Amino acid sequence: MMLAARNHPAWWAFLVHRLSGVALALFLPAHFLAMGLALQGEARLDEFLRWSEQPLVIAGEWVLVMLLAAHLTGGLRLLALELLPWRNWQKTLAALAGGFAVASGLLFLLAR
Amino acid sequence: MTTLRVRVWRGGRDGRFEAFEVPRGQSQTVLDVVTHIQRHLDPTLSYRFACRVGMCGSCAMTVNGTPRWTCRTHVDKVAKGGALEIGPLANLPVVKDLVCDMRDFFDKWARARGQFSPTATKADDFARVRPDSRPRLEADAGIECIGCGVCYAACDVVAWNRDYLGPAALNRAWTLVNDVRDGGQGARLAAVAGDAGCHACHTLMSCTEHCPKALSPTRAISGLKRATAAAVLSLPGDESP
Amino acid sequence: MNPRREALLWVAQRATAVVLAFCVLVHLATIIYAVRGGLSAAEILGRTRGSVAWAAFYVLFVVAVAIHGAIGLRAVAAEWLGLRGKSAEWLMTGVGCALAVMGLRAVVAVFG
Numbered sequence: 329m330m331l332a333a334r335n336h337p338a339w340w341a342f343l344v345h346r347l348s349g350v351a352l353a354l355f356l357p358a359h360f361l362a363m364g365l366a367l368q369g370e371a372r373l374d375e376f377l378r379w380s381e382q383p384l385v386i387a388g389e390w391v392l393v394m395l396l397a398a399h400l401t402g403g404l405r406l407l408a409l410e411l412l413p414w415r416n417w418q419k420t421l422a423a424l425a426g427g428f429a430v431a432s433g434l435l436f437l438l439a440r
Numbered sequence: 441m442t443t444l445r446v447r448v449w450r451g452g453r454d455g456r457f458e459a460f461e462v463p464r465g466q467s468q469t470v471l472d473v474v475t476h477i478q479r480h481l482d483p484t485l486s487y488r489f490a491c492r493v494g495m496c497g498s499c500a501m502t503v504n505g506t507p508r509w510t511c512r513t514h515v516d517k518v519a520k521g522g523a524l525e526i527g528p529l530a531n532l533p534v535v536k537d538l539v540c541d542m543r544d545f546f547d548k549w550a551r552a553r554g555q556f557s558p559t560a561t562k563a564d565d566f567a568r569v570r571p572d573s574r575p576r577l578e579a580d581a582g583i584e585c586i587g588c589g590v591c592y593a594a595c596d597v598v599a600w601n602r603d604y605l606g607p608a609a610l611n612r613a614w615t616l617v618n619d620v621r622d623g624g625q626g627a628r629l630a631a632v633a634g635d636a637g638c639h640a641c642h643t644l645m646s647c648t649e650h651c652p653k654a655l656s657p658t659r660a661i662s663g664l665k666r667a668t669a670a671a672v673l674s675l676p677g678d679e680s681p
Numbered sequence: 682m683n684p685r686r687e688a689l690l691w692v693a694q695r696a697t698a699v700v701l702a703f704c705v706l707v708h709l710a711t712i713i714y715a716v717r718g719g720l721s722a723a724e725i726l727g728r729t730r731g732s733v734a735w736a737a738f739y740v741l742f743v744v745a746v747a748i749h750g751a752i753g754l755r756a757v758a759a760e761w762l763g764l765r766g767k768s769a770e771w772l773m774t775g776v777g778c779a780l781a782v783m784g785l786r787a788v789v790a791v792f793g
Contacts, residue, residue, distance in 0.1 A: 634683065
């Protein structure tokens, strides 16, 4: 395992992007099913929303918002890397992406 | 600390690390260490080198987990606590000890159409290519590659995808895509498209990070992604060999 | 390995990424706004039921995410699980369709 060779910003950016993408893809069916509860009436959806007020669930939601923001900003970085003329300050993009992800998570925490 | 504890890979794929004690010297490189072991401690150690001065790329090996040119790696820079671990380049079959089989690397270079397809004849005048034109600048950014294999060894996609052509082959293909004299662009774009080609690159950028000549295969591969996307309708729609 | 199909998948992945960048920003902003002061079914459904514009937005969101997620998971499955070839292609198409169906059902539930 060449861990030493992997210890650079672009590699971490890739890992975060891939893991967040997989996590979001696994979360989506649950999200769609939860929203689909509205088919069974308002009361059923309310029941679910009350369940989601638990601290653990709120923490989970916060993690998801961070993952979403991280995947989005990482993705924008990739679009820039692949489509725009090459610039050598790509590492800064990774840092900016990370910053935005954290900021989004904090905003969400405040709102909740 | 006056001695180095060095672990060196011995044998083939199912080999093991062997330990040696090597005296430290001033301005000592990792290649100096390997040379010392072979000359004074164990003559059966196999390794590659040629120029010893950072021009040929033959001495590339894995040093403490990172692929590098051993002649250009000072021991002081990499030996943590007086210890070194040296192995052959990753992602290539091991022939013996520190020597790897580079055939896959160069076969993929050929598969990526990394060779020039001439269009001019002896009767034609010289081609006129402005050195400051966009395509020439792009090509010039990548033509210094000497095929050392460090990028290939550093790339995780090469490890995860046996067919992936790899950063060096794709970088060379990109320099030729930008060569206005070349007549083989259609075949080349077809060769570099696909999940064995540029589309398998996930911009991990380990190639760019470790290239001893400070080239950026990631930049070249991004160019290939754009070029193949622009030409998508003219790419072959059936399974390629 | 079909060069044209791979190139088209790459284009589709980036195109849906651009669409999703827009959708995710809107969704994140909406959620952070809506989540203030707690969530209730009445609040959500009161805003969404009968809203054609929002419904259209979420249909676009669902279709884009189904395509984007399936293509992304395809790469992860091939590289980390060794899943390649015809069966992998069918599996990924199935994943995309499943996401789309579940998502569209949720859109109907919330906006119908």
